[in-house]
Amino acid sequence: MKEKTIVKTTSERALDAAEALFAKQGIRATSLREITELGGINIAAINYHFRSKEALVRxxxxxxxxxxxxxxxxxxxxxxxxASGEPLTIEAILYAFFEPMVRAWKENPNFILIVGRLQHEPDPELSAFIQNLYADLIRRFLAAAARALPGYPEADLFFWVHFLFGGVVYTLLASQDIPHYHQGRNLLETPDDFLKRLIRFGAAALRDQQGTGVRPRQLR
Amino acid sequence: MKEKTIVKTTSERALDAAEALFAKQGIRATSLREITELGGINIAAINYHFRSKEALVRxxxxxxxxxxxxxxxxxxxxxxxxASGEPLTIEAILYAFFEPMVRAWKENPNFILIVGRLQHEPDPELSAFIQNLYADLIRRFLAAAARALPGYPEADLFFWVHFLFGGVVYTLLASQDIPHYHQGRNLLETPDDFLKRLIRFGAAALRDQQGTGVRPRQLR
DNA sequence: GTCTATAACCTGATAGAC
DNA sequence: GTCTATCAGGTTATAGAC
Structure with missing residues (x-):
């Protein structure tokens, strides 16, 4: 039996290095050789542990x-x-969905950035892989949200929560660029603040649309 | 002097092919050879007209x-x-910003998708190139939005409009995937509807946050 | 499990003929 | 302006020694 050691295993070091580089540069822009260099691993070891680059990504x-x-x-x-049987507030639902995401980002930005990058990778097998991972989660949250905002069509509910999710990952991916577009306070510098404001933002937008699903009111 | 011809020039065909492939696959995933194949061009002609792949992207x-x-x-x-001197409504500002985007997407999805893809390309020179293109636009829209929502800190105003922009491009890029996550009506199938709902969504969210910039209220 | 060496292939870019 | 042919260098993946 091996003892647990403090030193990381080869495959952990590979995962760490890959995660960092995928997040910073994107998946396609990162070669296995860069990963081996950063992680102090041999290129053949990656193939031994993971079989292929795509499997490493997964x-x-x-x-x-x-x-x-x-x-x-x-x-x-x-x-x-x-809530003991009562419907949740939409704020509580958004909190449950986004709090772990913002906290994960705060603790280690890399993984959440990869979520954003991977989502638009044009590989259909990879897309299917990701879609399957989300299936249960979506079912649970959608059911809760439908109770929170009765009368709101489920498809629209999904659409706008997905939209908010997109805004979050887009914003996190752009966090380096934001100061170049506008100097001044950047909410991402205070993640707890960002989370609170995000929940307010999303809840207000979703509440306002409740009931407008089928026939949106005129613009003015 | 050359006559204007209906037949597209080589460089136009190259731009068309590159646009289509960049949108579908991403920039790094598209090789010059794929572009030449789709456009019926020779690889040396691309270099003659554009000098390099990066210049073609730009x-x-x-x-x-x-x-x-x-x-x-x-x-x-x-x-x-x-409005003859009066502040605009935030709805009017969002309309001016997003209507051309949604219409452009409706007429030819490719370019808008490239906007989304390029934004997170890790090349710093490319980022700077894009940031410069947006400078004037941001100044004008931010000034109008600051008048529409007085008391709202400009940095936060920028942050949340940028967030909405991110939600839009993320959603457009994911438009193929949305049906896999949730079957049922997808707002992107009716772009005019999507635009109206987007403006409502954003306006409600922004109005709700007005005045909460410095000290966001408690969550519950 | 980890290494070296190498296979097989694809990439962007260019020289030079036409 | 457009072609063919080719270069130099990068890519993933793997065979085989240790």
């Missing part, structure tokens, strides 16, 4: 994805227990 | 960018003339 994704989503579901369960 | 971007932003500014001017 391994990086899965390593952090499950913990993130379990935490989201845990917060949702907790909120539902506290 | 040429694709600039070909459509100016028309889009000129239209945004034209709509803003028009709205300001109609």
């Amino acid at each position: 391994a990086v994704y899965e390593r952090s994805f499950h913990a993130l989503n379990d935490e989201r579901l845990r917060l949702l369960d907790e909120a539902e227990r506290a | 040429a694709v971007y600039e070909r459509s960018f100016h028309a889009l932003n000129d239209e945004r500014l034209r709509l803003l001017d028009e709205a300001e003339r109609a």
Whole structure:
């Protein structure tokens, strides 16, 4: 039997290096050789542990994805227990969805950035892989949201929460660029603030649209 | 002197092919050889007309960018003339910003998708190139928005409009995937509807946050 | 499990003929 | 302006020694 050691294993070092480089540069822009260099690994070892670059990408994704989503579901369960059968507020639902995401980003920005980058990778197998990972989560959150905002068509509910998710990952990916577009306070510098404001922002927008799903009112 | 011909020039065919492939696959995932194949061009001709792949990317971007932003500014001017000195509504500002974008996407999805893809390309020179293109536009729209929502800190105003922009391009890039996550009506199938709802969504969210910039209220 | 060496291939760019 | 042919260098993946 091996003892647990403080030193990381080769495959952990590979995952760490890949995660950092994928987040910073994107997946296609990162070669296995850069990963081996950063991680102090041999290129053949990557193939031994992961079989291919694509499998390494999935391994990086899965390593952090499950913990993130379990935490989201845990917060949702907790909120539902506290509400003892009553519908949740949309704020509570947005909190359960985004709090783990913002916290994960605060603790280690790399994984959340990869989520954003991977989402638009044009590989259909990779897309299907990701879509499957989200299926349960979406079902649970959509059911809760439908109770929070009765009368709001589920498809629209999904659309706008997905939209908010997109705004978040886009913004996090652009966090380096924001100061170049506008100097001054950047909410991402205070993640807890950002989360609070995000929930207000999303809740106000979703509430305002409640009931307008089928026939949106005129613009003016 | 050459006559104007209906047949497209080589460099136009190159731009068309590059635009289509960049939009579908991303920039790094598209090789010059794929572009030459799709456009029926020779690889040396690309280098003759554009010098390098990076220059071709910029040429694709600039070909459509100016028309889009000129239209945004034209709509803003028009709205300001109609308001004759009074502050605009935030709805009118969002309309001027997003209407040309949604319409451009409706007419030819490719360019808008490239805007989204290029934004997160890790090349710092490319980022600077894009940031410069946006400088004037941001100044004009931010000034109008600051009058529409007095008391709202400009940095936060920028942050949240940028957030909405991110939500839009993220959603457009994901338009193929949305049906896999949730079957049912997808707002992108009715772009005019999407635009109206987007403006409502953004206006409600921005108005709700007005005045909360410095000290966001408690969550519950 | 980890290494060296190498295969097989694709990339952007260019020289030089036409 | 457009072609063919080619260069120099990068890519992933793997065979085989240790």
